[in-house]
Amino acid sequence: MTAKEIRQSFKDYFESKNHKIVPSAPMVIKDDPTLMFTNAGMNQFKDIILGNVPIQYPRVADSQKCLRVSGKHNDLEEVGHDTYHHTMFEMLGNWSFGDYFKAEAIAWAWEYLTEVLKLDKGRFYVTVFEGSEKEGLMRDDEAAAIWEKFVPKDRILNGNKKDNFWEMGDTGPCGPCSEIHIDLRSDEERAAIDGKTLVNKDNPLVIEIWNNVFMQYNRKADGTLEPLPNKVIDTGMGFERLCMAVQGKKSNYDTDVFTPIIKEIEKITGYEYTV
Numbered sequence: 145m146t147a148k149e150i151r152q153s154f155k156d157y158f159e160s161k162n163h164k165i166v167p168s169a170p171m172v173i174k175d176d177p178t179l180m181f182t183n184a185g186m187n188q189f190k191d192i193i194l195g196n197v198p199i200q201y202p203r204v205a206d207s208q209k210c211l212r213v214s215g216k217h218n219d220l221e222e223v224g225h226d227t228y229h230h231t232m233f234e235m236l237g238n239w240s241f242g243d244y245f246k247a248e249a250i251a252w253a254w255e256y257l258t259e260v261l262k263l264d265k266g267r268f269y270v271t272v273f274e275g276s277e278k279e280g281l282m283r284d285d286e287a288a289a290i291w292e293k294f295v296p297k298d299r300i301l302n303g304n305k306k307d308n309f310w311e312m313g314d315t316g317p318c319g320p321c322s323e324i325h326i327d328l329r330s331d332e333e334r335a336a337i338d339g340k341t342l343v344n345k346d347n348p349l350v351i352e353i354w355n356n357v358f359m360q361y362n363r364k365a366d367g368t369l370e371p372l373p374n375k376v377i378d379t380g381m382g383f384e385r386l387c388m389a390v391q392g393k394k395s396n397y398d399t400d401v402f403t404p405i406i407k408e409i410e411k412i413t414g415y416e417y418t419v
């Protein structure tokens with residue numbers, strides 16, 4: 145599948161699950177003093193999530209252009225050093241505002257990856273929030289139990305607050321999350337080292353591709369968590385990483401998201417692209 149077809153298949157899949165497909169919001173945020181650039185698909189829905197504006201469509205999906213070059217979610221130091229972080233990237237996402245919750249979000253993420261895109265089920269690992277005594281939050285046993293329907297128990301890993309409690313910024317919507325990681329290493333490498341020991345360890349071929357956030361709180365300026373008016377699903381999948389997985393590449397830059405641009409640069413500059 146080409147990148148264009150992959151993007152379209154995501155939208156088609158969630159449209160078939162009664163989601164309204166909306167356009168990407170601008171990358172420069174105009175009306176939120178807490179954030180300069182769009183850093184996640186949920187930014188444009190912040191006021192809906194907080195209950196400040198009415199819900200127009202309870203189910204929404206899109207592909208959002210994002211920048212993570214400053215603030216809480218800053219990838220700038222990785223760009224140019226690895227094969228899977230970018231300044232600007234696209235995030236595929238689906239949302240539920242007070243409609244479906246963990247069971248549907250997890251089942252659909254799994255179905256889309258393994259039945260629609262036919263990615264190998266044996267290459268996936270998932271994480272769930274381990275809980276936090278400081279925040280007074282329990283382990284997300286509910287998400288773990290749902291995952292058990294799809295993946296073996298030893299591939300469901302606990303994650304800490306840094307990796308498994310997603311927050312938009314210092315304040316704003318937040319909640320426990322469940323990440324889906326994929327192991328793109330060769331069979332020999334996978335046989336030699338168990339993929340689960342490489343999850344969240346900066347291995348360029350064992351990477352997070354999709355984050356499912358179960359938003360239930362608003363982080364206040366004083367640090368406390370206030371329950372949201374509705375339970376919200378907020379998912380974000382790295383489009384360029386997904387293309388790498390589907391197209392069987394070892395680097396995002398080898399997908400057709402980038403190769404036409406790189407070829408054109410080679411033509412203009414007369415230099416050959418080498419890794």
Ligand code: SER
Pocket residue numbers: 183184185186237310355356357378379380381
């Ligand atoms: N907001 C979450 C993230 O950016 C999920 O979309 O990872």
